[in-house]
Each structure stands twice: as structure tokens, then as C-alpha cells.
Amino acid sequence: MARLVFVTVPAGKRDAVLDVLDDEGISYTLTDETSNREYTCAVHFPLxxxxxxxxxxxxxxxGINDDAITVTVETQTVVSRNYDQIKDRFTEDEDSPEQIAREELQSAADDLVPASLPIYAAMTIVSAIIATAGLLLxxxxxxxxxxxxxxxxGPAMATSVGTVFRDRDLFRDGVKLQIIGATLTIVSAALFAILIRTGNLVPPGLDILSISQIRERFRPDVLSLVVALGSGAAGVISLASGVSSALVGVMIAVALVPPAATVGIAIAWGNTALAVGSGVLLLVNLLSINLAALLVLWYMGYRPEKWFRIEQTRKTFVKRVGVLLISILxxxxxxxxxxxxxxxTATSxxxxxxxxxxxxxxxxxxEFVLLEVQFEYSENLLAQRPSKVTILIGAPRGEIPPELGDRLNTRIDEIAGRNVAVQVRYLTVQEPG
Structure with missing residues (x-):
């Protein structure tokens, strides 16, 4: 993808600017500035x-500084022999990876931050309600x-971009909106779940842990980190490469919306263990997304424009990475x-x-055949221990050996290291003929 760059040239800098463009072999167009300001001309060139x-x-x-106007616009097609040569040169240059300029990245991150807080809140609430309905269904x-x-x-990317460019406003907006988004999702999900429950729109006495979409967020494991870290890294890469981040946004939402909605459902049902489990998952995912995005941006070489701010930014970067890493650990x-x-549990x-x-x-x-073994577990947040084992055995017609059930019960208790309720069921198997 090409970019069309527009730069206003301050008085006295025209020859120096054109010398740079000529030296780089860049085709450009020049327009005289007639606005009676401090600029002598404007130059346009594709890159x-x-x-x-x-x-x-x-x-x-x-000498082109922040007082000059610099505009970078995405363009679809450039027909120019010089442009093709420049493209080949920078493609072969390993020090010039396929990524957008720092100004464009900062602008893109700023554009992802919702301009209207009410709209952001409304979309978050609607998303939370739909997620809650989906989980219960x-x-x-x-x-x-x-x-x-x-x-x-947007908020997740803004936080990281604000850090590497030392843009305090962008960083604060990102952090604030992430907190607002997570809080709104939990509160909206809780209120909607309470409405569903009190309105008898779900079966009375529903065990929410029997719902697979909810149960899988009850006891999250280490693999949950992979989703969050991958989402954060993918979000930054898509942003820095200038491609659409819509699909990556879905991946980030995967790591945040369902766990937050599950916390709300747990609050509505008064299930403390579920609220803690899904709450930890939400926090880990939120922190991991920010950590991955921050590390990838720094690895890609993004730094503040002014050299004297780089050391300050490095200290801030190390401090924030340290806080995120310790919290995640x-x-x-x-x-x-x-x-x-x-x-x-699987081994047992x-x-x-x-x-x-x-x-x-x-x-x-x-003559006895094992048909099926079913396990039931107590609702323990950290340790999942079997509370009941049901054994279905195919047996021939006739008397069932009474000691078989006792032997199975004793052996299961030894393996589990505790008393487990064991139920042995026999299904009569009749041979054909």
C-alpha cells in the first residue's frame, strides 16, 4: 500500500528539502504557497x-518541524518508474520493515479511541447484553x-501507543476507557442476568455451571494466556502495518467480553467461585493484551520523535512492563x-x-464388560475432586457377585485419596441365539 505525503516547506528550507527528495530519487510536485504565511511552497510525493x-x-x-504541516494519505495506485525503484529499494532493505510511520500510527491509534463516550458506553452495554444471552443460551x-x-x-491499542510515544493524554484515555468498558460489561451483564432470573425466563433452579459456555470460564488454565497475548500482538501488528484491525478487534473482544459477562452472571446467581474464576480470567486477559501490545510496539522500533525523550520513554516502558508482568505472574x-x-483430574x-x-x-x-464410567465433581474453584463415580457394567443373567462393588469402591477410594460415592449399575447382556 502506498502513501501520498504532503509537506509545507518553511521559508529558507526549500532547497534543502528538494535536495533530500532528489537525493532519494523521489518524484514530487511543487506548489507555491500564496497564503502569505511562513511557508514558501508545498511539496507532494508518493512513497x-x-x-x-x-x-x-x-x-x-x-529544519522541517512540528510547525510545518505534514499530511500522509493512503493511496491505492501509483504509476511512476521512480516510485517502483524506491519501492524495490526499501523492500530489499531489512532495516525498513513493512510498517507505517510513527505519526500515522499515533493518528491511527487516536482514531480508534471512541470520540463519543455515550456511544462507546452504548455499544459496550449492547455487546454485554448479547454476550450474556449467548452464554445463558x-x-x-x-x-x-x-x-x-x-x-x-481502540482503548487497548491507545494505551500501548501512548506509552511508546510518551503521549500521556492517549495513554490516560486508553486506560480510562478500558476500565469503563470492563466495568460497564460486568454491570450490564449482572443487571440483565438478574432480570432474566427474576423474570423466570430461564428454568427455575438452573445450574449455570451446567452450561458449557459458562463452565469453561469457571476454571481457566494457562492456555488462556495464549489467546490474550496473541490478541494484543495481532492488534498492534495490524495497526502498525496499516491493515484493517476489525477482525483483530473481535479477537481482543473474545478475551474480554465473555469473561466479563460471566462475572455478571455469577453475581446475578450469587456464585462467588464463578465470579472469582472468571474475574481472574478477565484481569489476566486485560493485562496480557496490554503487555503484548506494548512489547511488540517496542520491538518494532517505535520511539518518540525527539531523541531527548527516548530515555524518559524507555524508563516509563520498563516500569509499565514490570507492573504488567508482575501482575500477570x-x-x-x-x-x-x-x-x-x-x-x-485427567490422570485420576x-x-x-x-x-x-x-x-x-x-x-x-x-463375563462382565465395562460399558461406561461417569464422574461427578464438587464445585471447587482450585482443586477439582470427584464426588461421585458411576460405573455401568454389562453382566450376564444370574446372580451378581456382591464383592465386586465393594472391591471397586475400595480401589476408587485409594486412588482418589478420599471417600468417594461409588454407584455400580449392572445392565443385563443377553447373547444372541
Whole structure:
């Protein structure tokens, strides 16, 4: 994608500016300035996206400062032999990656920040209500639809861009809108869920943890970090490369809207464990998105324009990365515990099933067949332990050995390390003929 650059040239700088453009082999058009201001002319020239910042840096060295007017416009097609040569030169230059100039990035991030707080709030509330309905309906399609309209990518990107360019206003706006967005989503979801529950629009006595869309956010594991970190990195890359960030915005909403809506549902149902679990997931995702975006921007080489601000920005960058990283590590202790607990649960289930099979493989039980093993768990936030095991066994007609159930019960208690309710059901199997 090409850019058309418009620059006003201050008095006395015309020859220096044109020398730079000629030296770079850039085709340009020159217009005399007749507004009786301090500018003598305006120059227009096309550039490849990744050439904008290096060329503007050279022009600034001639004396083009912030008082001059510089406009960069995206353009679809440029027909020029010189342009093709410049494009080839910057494409081959490894020091000129395919990314937009710092001014354009800052402007793009600023454009992503909602100009109207009421509209931002309204879109966030609508997104939260739709997400809440989708979660209670156990409909992934509805939940995804809620993410499409969530205006959350702008504040997340603004926070990181504001940090690397030392733009305090942009940074504050980003942080403020992220807090407002998360709070509005939780409150809206809670109020809507309370309305749904008190209005008997869901079955009385509904166990919300029986809904898979909600249950998967009850005990989040370490893999949840991958979604958030990937979303933050993808958001910045799409922004810095000048491509559409709409789809990436959906990914960021994936990490934020459903967990926040789940917190609201948990509040409405008075489920403290669910509120804590999904709340931790929301915080981890929010912090991880900001951390990934910040690190990727810094890695891509974006810095303030003025050299004397770079050291100050570096200190601010290190401080904010440190705060984000420490916060994520603390919260990740919860995710790590859940991940380890899930591993133990899977291992325990496998051991129980293997032991049941080994008992039934004994010659005395050769006519018995294991059909199914079902596990029920207590609603524990960190450690998931089996509270009941139901075993379905295919058995021949005749008397069932009474000791079989006792042996299975004893063995399951030994594996679980605690007393577990064991129910053995027999299904009579009749051989054909």
C-alpha cells in the first residue's frame, strides 16, 4: 500500500528539502504557497508505506518541524518508474520493515479511541447484553456476535501507543476507557442476568455451571494466556502495518467480553467461585493484551520523535512492563494451579478406569464388560475432586457377585485419596441365539 505525503516547506528550507527528495530519487510536485504565511511552497510525493518514516526523518533534519504541516494519505495506485525503484529499494532493505510511520500510527491509534463516550458506553452495554444471552443460551454463535460489536480494540491499542510515544493524554484515555468498558460489561451483564432470573425466563433452579459456555470460564488454565497475548500482538501488528484491525478487534473482544459477562452472571446467581474464576480470567486477559501490545510496539522500533525523550520513554516502558508482568505472574499462579489440578483430574480418571478394567479382566469376572464410567465433581474453584463415580457394567443373567462393588469402591477410594460415592449399575447382556 502506498502513501501520498504532503509537506509545507518553511521559508529558507526549500532547497534543502528538494535536495533530500532528489537525493532519494523521489518524484514530487511543487506548489507555491500564496497564503502569505511562513511557508514558501508545498511539496507532494508518493512513497511506499515503509519509506515514509525514514524520508520524513531526513526532511526533519533539514529544519522541517512540528510547525510545518505534514499530511500522509493512503493511496491505492501509483504509476511512476521512480516510485517502483524506491519501492524495490526499501523492500530489499531489512532495516525498513513493512510498517507505517510513527505519526500515522499515533493518528491511527487516536482514531480508534471512541470520540463519543455515550456511544462507546452504548455499544459496550449492547455487546454485554448479547454476550450474556449467548452464554445463558449456550450459543457460541451469539457470543461471537457480541464480540463483533464490542468497541474494545481502540482503548487497548491507545494505551500501548501512548506509552511508546510518551503521549500521556492517549495513554490516560486508553486506560480510562478500558476500565469503563470492563466495568460497564460486568454491570450490564449482572443487571440483565438478574432480570432474566427474576423474570423466570430461564428454568427455575438452573445450574449455570451446567452450561458449557459458562463452565469453561469457571476454571481457566494457562492456555488462556495464549489467546490474550496473541490478541494484543495481532492488534498492534495490524495497526502498525496499516491493515484493517476489525477482525483483530473481535479477537481482543473474545478475551474480554465473555469473561466479563460471566462475572455478571455469577453475581446475578450469587456464585462467588464463578465470579472469582472468571474475574481472574478477565484481569489476566486485560493485562496480557496490554503487555503484548506494548512489547511488540517496542520491538518494532517505535520511539518518540525527539531523541531527548527516548530515555524518559524507555524508563516509563520498563516500569509499565514490570507492573504488567508482575501482575500477570501473580494472577497466573491461579491459572497454574487450575492447570495442574486439571492434569491431576485427567490422570485420576484414567487410573480409575484402568483399575476397573484390570479388576474385570480377572477370570472370575470374565463375563462382565465395562460399558461406561461417569464422574461427578464438587464445585471447587482450585482443586477439582470427584464426588461421585458411576460405573455401568454389562453382566450376564444370574446372580451378581456382591464383592465386586465393594472391591471397586475400595480401589476408587485409594486412588482418589478420599471417600468417594461409588454407584455400580449392572445392565443385563443377553447373547444372541
Amino acid at each position: 511506499p508505506t515503509n519509506a515514509v518514516e525514514p524520508i520524513l526523518d531526513r526532511l526533519r533534519e533539514t 449456550d450459543s457460541a454463535a451469539v457470543v461471537v456476535g457480541s464480540m463483533v460489536i464490542a468497541p474494545l480494540i 501473580i494472577l497466573s499462579a491461579f491459572l497454574g494451579t487450575v492447570t495442574f489440578s486439571s492434569y491431576q 480418571e484414567q487410573s480409575i478406569q484402568n483399575d476397573i478394567r484390570s479388576i474385570l479382566d480377572e477370570p472370575v469376572y470374565s
